[in-house]
Amino acid sequence: MSTDTDTTPQGAVTGLEKRIEQLRDGVGVFKGDRLGQIGIALILVFVFVGVFARPITIEFLNVTIPGLAPHDPNARAVGGRLEPPSLAHPLGTTQLGRDVFSQLIAGTRVTLLVGSLAAFMAVFIGTNVGLISAYYGGWVDDVLMRITDIVYAVPFLPFAIVLVAIVGSSIVNIIGAIVLILWRSTARVIRSQVLSHKQRPYVESAEAIGASDIRIMYKHILPNVLPLAFLYAAFAVGYAVIAEASLSFLGFGDPNMLSWGEMIFTVYTADAIRQAWWWVFPPGIAITLFVMSVFFIGRTLEKVINPELRHQE
Amino acid sequence: MGLREFVVRRLVQLVFTFWAFFTLLFVLFRLVPGDPTSMFLLDGMTPEQREQRIAELGLDQPLHIQYVSYIEQLLTGDFGQSFIYREPVIDIIVVRFMNTIVLMGTALFFAYLIGVTFGALMGWWRGSRFERGGIIVTLIARSSPEFWVGIVLLSVFVFWLGWFPSSGMRATGGELGGGFLQRYGSIDFLRHLFLPALTGAIVYLATPTLLMRSTMLDVLKADFVEIKKAEGLPEMTVLYKHAARNSVLPLVTVMAIATGAAMGGSVVIETVFNWPGMGREMVRAVNTNDYPIAMAAFFLMGSVVILMNFVADLAYVYLDPRVEYE
Numbered sequence: 001m002s003t004d005t006d007t008t009p010q011g012a013v014t015g016l017e018k019r020i021e022q023l024r025d026g027v028g029v030f031k032g033d034r035l036g037q038i039g040i041a042l043i044l045v046f047v048f049v050g051v052f053a054r055p056i057t058i059e060f061l062n063v064t065i066p067g068l069a070p071h072d073p074n075a076r077a078v079g080g081r082l083e084p085p086s087l088a089h090p091l092g093t094t095q096l097g098r099d100v101f102s103q104l105i106a107g108t109r110v111t112l113l114v115g116s117l118a119a120f121m122a123v124f125i126g127t128n129v130g131l132i133s134a135y136y137g138g139w140v141d142d143v144l145m146r147i148t149d150i151v152y153a154v155p156f157l158p159f160a161i162v163l164v165a166i167v168g169s170s171i172v173n174i175i176g177a178i179v180l181i182l183w184r185s186t187a188r189v190i191r192s193q194v195l196s197h198k199q200r201p202y203v204e205s206a207e208a209i210g211a212s213d214i215r216i217m218y219k220h221i222l223p224n225v226l227p228l229a230f231l232y233a234a235f236a237v238g239y240a241v242i243a244e245a246s247l248s249f250l251g252f253g254d255p256n257m258l259s260w261g262e263m264i265f266t267v268y269t270a271d272a273i274r275q276a277w278w279w280v281f282p283p284g285i286a287i288t289l290f291v292m293s294v295f296f297i298g299r300t301l302e303k304v305i306n307p308e309l310r311h312q313e
Numbered sequence: 314m315g316l317r318e319f320v321v322r323r324l325v326q327l328v329f330t331f332w333a334f335f336t337l338l339f340v341l342f343r344l345v346p347g348d349p350t351s352m353f354l355l356d357g358m359t360p361e362q363r364e365q366r367i368a369e370l371g372l373d374q375p376l377h378i379q380y381v382s383y384i385e386q387l388l389t390g391d392f393g394q395s396f397i398y399r400e401p402v403i404d405i406i407v408v409r410f411m412n413t414i415v416l417m418g419t420a421l422f423f424a425y426l427i428g429v430t431f432g433a434l435m436g437w438w439r440g441s442r443f444e445r446g447g448i449i450v451t452l453i454a455r456s457s458p459e460f461w462v463g464i465v466l467l468s469v470f471v472f473w474l475g476w477f478p479s480s481g482m483r484a485t486g487g488e489l490g491g492g493f494l495q496r497y498g499s500i501d502f503l504r505h506l507f508l509p510a511l512t513g514a515i516v517y518l519a520t521p522t523l524l525m526r527s528t529m530l531d532v533l534k535a536d537f538v539e540i541k542k543a544e545g546l547p548e549m550t551v552l553y554k555h556a557a558r559n560s561v562l563p564l565v566t567v568m569a570i571a572t573g574a575a576m577g578g579s580v581v582i583e584t585v586f587n588w589p590g591m592g593r594e595m596v597r598a599v600n601t602n603d604y605p606i607a608m609a610a611f612f613l614m615g616s617v618v619i620l621m622n623f624v625a626d627l628a629y630v631y632l633d634p635r636v637e638y639e
Contacts, residue, residue, distance in 0.1 A: 155578030284461040292456035
């Protein structure tokens with residue numbers, strides 16, 4: 001769990017030079033960490049596959065970049081029904097004769113979309129809540145933290161199921177349902193970091209010069225807690241992708257956007273899980289690999305933020 | 314602030330959280346876009362039947378009156394009638410809830426038993442190949458969604474090896490015994506329980522393992538471990554009696570969070586293995602617009618999470634005298 005990250009204070013750092021120094025330090029940690037490198041390499045592959053999954057037409061240059069998917073993932077009967085892997089269909093076909101390999105490639109996009117958007121929004125909200133809550137204190141802090149407590153009381157997946165069932169299963173609603181829950185951990189952790197930064201001399205001196213609250217919060221404090229926000233973003237990507245996959249597996253996915261979870265849902269409803277291993281295993285392995293790589297990156301980021309962890313291995 | 318005051322404050326907070334959760338449920342199920350009453354009606358009703366049904370459910374009352382009677386109903390355990398089963402929701406959901414508790418309780422028990430042992434050993438043998446391999450295996454387990462782990466186990470142990478039954482809670486025709494032991498103690502039941510519980514155990518294993526390892530590393534730095542080693546005590550005695558015991562504390566808090574995750578996980582695991590628990594019932598209810606059941610299931614899951622958070626907070630201050638009440 002990432003909850004045990006007890007980040008050491010980094011002191012007041014504002015200058016550009018120090019930022020570059022920090023960045024160099026981070027790169028250094030990644031250079032010495034095999035798992036982090038594997039994570040980054042895998043993510044780059046996923047992003048590449050996701051971006052070039054389907055043909056891209058650039059209008060004003062009048063060129064079309066061919067897609068990586070050999071077939072239209074939704075075209076029926078490009079092959080026979082439930083064909084095992086062959087040269088024409090490297091991962092076989094579905095019960096409707098669709099090409100599994102093409103579906104797998106197309107599904108990468110949905111995963112990237114859900115993972116990045118949901119994580120970004122959740123961390124954006126969480127960081128702001130934590131920052132405002134800790135900086136203003138008093139009743140603002142009370143209200144925001146009670147709201148956070150309430151969100152902690154809501155079971156994640158059941159909530160997403162009910163919400164999506166009520167408002168409809170589109171990709172936007174699914175991301176929304178995930179974000180509504182996922183921001184809570186970032187809010188708590190950023191709040192406790194900001195609380196410690198509030199006491200530091202650099203904040204006091206900024207106050208003394210007469211800097212506005214907004215300026216102190218976003219110009220002075222935020223850059224110092226941002227690394228922690230990045231760490232939580234990495235984990236949030238993982239949780240968001242698992243949540244989307246689980247929702248789709250239960251049949252609440254966006255019917256217009258084929259995702260890996262939905263592929264497995266289809267195998268299940270088609271009752272083909274017993275024979276069609278080529279159809280079940282690729283999407284499952286893809287989900288695990290994707291989430292694994294963001295967790296690997298998260299682990300390495302943890303070491304960047306908390307140098308103490310570097311000596312643990 | 315003393316312990317007593319802390320407990321009182323925490324109790325007030327508990328009541329407040331419950332109230333907020335009730336309200337969230339109300340808003341979620343009543344104030345949805347579109348006609349909120351439509352979800353309480355069945356297709357093919359005549360207009361008169363509709364009117365009667367709406368009056369029966371009190372849906373023609375102003376919202377604040379509905380809200381008050383809703384709270385009253387929840388507090389008395391009256392969740393209404395299931396649209397599909399035509400039976401009181403409470404009768405159906407209590408049985409399902411027990412099945413879920415048995416399944417997820419078993420899963421969490423083994424996750425923590427194995428996780429704590431595994432994590433303690435990983436911390437003890439730090440820097441070894443065992444530790445490095447362990448971390449990777451744990452991270453892979455944590456990266457896999459519950460349904461995926463379930464499907465892999467199903468493919469290997471049921472479809473390929475044929476060792477276990479594929480779904481359900483007991484063999485068809487298996488008699489429903491009256492007593493608890495007859496119900497949950499039979500070999501047939503345990504054979505059905507094994508794979509879904511293992512799925513949960515694998516997925517929830519990662520958190521206690523990694524946490525136990527990192528607290529172990531902290532504890533091992535402490536002087537008393539060195540002293541015990543210097544006293545010439547056997548390695549395993551130092552590990553279990555002195556180092557591991559002092560590392561278990563942070564796990565208490567995490568267990569509450571794990572229970573919350575397990576509530577969500579039950580939805581998926583029960584669907585994969587067709588386990589007649591609350592999670593699967595909820596998915597079925599949402600799919601068939603059986604909203605009273607869906608709401609009751611959601612209500613129970615949330616209640617478990619809220620109560621476990623409360624228990625964890627209390628247990629933490631009780632177990633660790635150094636904790637300051639804030």
